[in-house]
Amino acid sequence: MQNRWFYTLAPPALLIFSWQLLALVINSALLPAPFEVFSVLWQAITTGELLPNLGITLARLLVSFFIAMTIGTAIGIILGLRKPLDRFFDSWLIIFLNIPALVTIILCYVWFGLTEAAAILAIVINKLPNVVVTLREGTRALNKDYFEMAESYNFSRAKIIKHVILPQLHPFLIAAARSGLALIWKIVLVVELLGRSDGMGYQLHLFFQLFDVASIMAYTIAFVTVIQMIELIILKPLDRRAQRWRR
Amino acid sequence: MININIQEKSWPATERTAKQSVIKNLKFSLESGEFICMVGPSGCGKSTLLNLLAGLDSDFEGQIQLESKSKNYSPHIGYVFQNPRLLPWRTVRENIDLALPEPLPEQSSVVVDNLIEVMGLTGAQHKYPEMLSLGMSRRVALVRAFAIQPDFLLMDEPFVSLDAPTARKVQKLLIDVWKKRPHTVLFVTHDLNEAILLADRILFLAPSPTKIIADIKIDISRESRDEEKIDRFKKKLFEENEEIRMLL
Structure with missing residues (x-):
């Protein structure tokens, strides 16, 4: 147990300590010390400026995340099961994987206007190929032995999905969710910066124009904290649950 | 025949x-x-x-x-494969129960309990297959095949x-x-x-x-x-x- 606390607390403590040290050495407004940043963070929270923006960004993140995961999983499974389709669309997938995020965002705004829907669409398009590729791999790796067993014992379709397919895809779903969350975080801010007038991205844009480094860092901390919470409260327990049968 | x-x-x-x-x-x-x-x-x-x-x-x-015993009856076929083919993410008991036809035949849980006991698997019922030896896994596969009363x-x-x-x-x-x-x-x-x-x-x-x-x-x-x-x-x-x- 002691060990666990050490590994949870010591790394961030060391990070903050190094940051403080560096701030002392550099001694410039461009790298504010941790204390200064945390007080700005506290101020931003108490004045009620940070949380609404964080909430808006989170909402965009969740909506696009669920759309991308659902559609991506469906497409990934179909491509994993159907070789001809996979062969046909493989090049599409590679193209979409490699279109720079900025290009999709700009095009979405140009084509569909500076709207919420265009913003969400841009995020989904960026994330989708990623999910498709991961789930396609997962589907290809499905073990044929288990399907034969299920077929010879007359498993119903629902039983096959619940007890044979999903447990095998679980690690791939978790992997897609993890990498997806990280990717969407990065993209959602750019989307907001370019075409929205609220959210974290928009705020960061304002701070950038004012050269307000302390605020930028304060917002980053709020951000990272939320991501850590999602990881700890949702993803880790899901992961543990799925792994409990392993030796 | x-x-x-x-x-x-x-x-x-x-x-x-x-x-x-x-x-x-x-x-x-x-x-x-x-x-x-x-x-x-x-x-x-x-x-x-x-x-x-x-x-x-x-x-x-x-x-x-x-x-076929009668017109509406499709014969139960049990299959014990060369490798046990137990679902590793389900416990021994779940693996056996999943193979049973739906709706569950009468007395099926008694039949399964009895088979598990005969095969010496009572203590392993709620373990996951990866914790079992190969011999035990094979016995579970046998129970699964017998449980559907093939x-x-x-x-x-x-x-x-x-x-x-x-x-x-x-x-x-x-x-x-x-x-x-x-x-x-x-x-x-x-x-x-x-x-x-x-x-x-x-x-x-x-x-x-x-x-x-x-x-x-x-x-x-x-x-x-x-x-x-x-x-x-x-x-x-x-x-x-x-x-x-x-x-x-």
Whole structure:
């Protein structure tokens, strides 16, 4: 147990300590010390400026995340099961994987206007190929032995999905969710910066124009904290649950 | 009575290989409640044949007629594979229960409890398959097959790679459970001793394309099948059948 606390607390403590040290050495407004940043963070929270923006960004993140995961999983499974389709669309997938995020965002705004829907669409398009590729791999790796067993014992379709397919895809779903969350975080801010007038991205844009480094860092901390919470409260327990049968 | 008549089973031609005929003109029948062993060298199409019988592969020419008690009744087929094929993310008990037909037959949980106890798995019921030894996993696979109360049980070298004492133990359990509720069993093995120990009748298969070269009844009573008698039977078999000796 002691060990666990050490590994949870010591790394961030060391990070903050190094940051403080560096701030002392550099001694410039461009790298504010941790204390200064945390007080700005506290101020931003108490004045009620940070949380609404964080909430808006989170909402965009969740909506696009669920759309991308659902559609991506469906497409990934179909491509994993159907070789001809996979062969046909493989090049599409590679193209979409490699279109720079900025290009999709700009095009979405140009084509569909500076709207919420265009913003969400841009995020989904960026994330989708990623999910498709991961789930396609997962589907290809499905073990044929288990399907034969299920077929010879007359498993119903629902039983096959619940007890044979999903447990095998679980690690791939978790992997897609993890990498997806990280990717969407990065993209959602750019989307907001370019075409929205609220959210974290928009705020960061304002701070950038004012050269307000302390605020930028304060917002980053709020951000990272939320991501850590999602990881700890949702993803880790899901992961543990799925792994409990392993030796 | 189960009538099997396979005119042809072949693998389609691919870019590199020509069309390959695995089974051709294979015809035999099984009496109800009979324990049949199939013996043949590896690669003689035994697993392919079992997959046809289990209905996993319908791409062949011929007919397989399973006995049916009544019109609306489709016979239960149990299949014990070469590897246990337990779902690693479900416990032993869940693996067995999942295989049961829906809606659950009456008394099925009593039947399962009883089988689990006979096979010595009571303590392992709620463990995950990865915690079990191979011998235990194979016993779970047996319970799963027996639990559905099969009319026809297919077994594909189910005891291969078990050490001799464990194999003997599981063989004995198999016969005990089968005797309590006799049903037709088709047991594939490449171990002639195992076949003589278990079977009412042995079919010897020769490869490519699969054909039956001998159909031998075992006339030793089940109770008195010991090593010595099995060896004597084997010797006699080899003396009388040149073909079998060449085969194995």
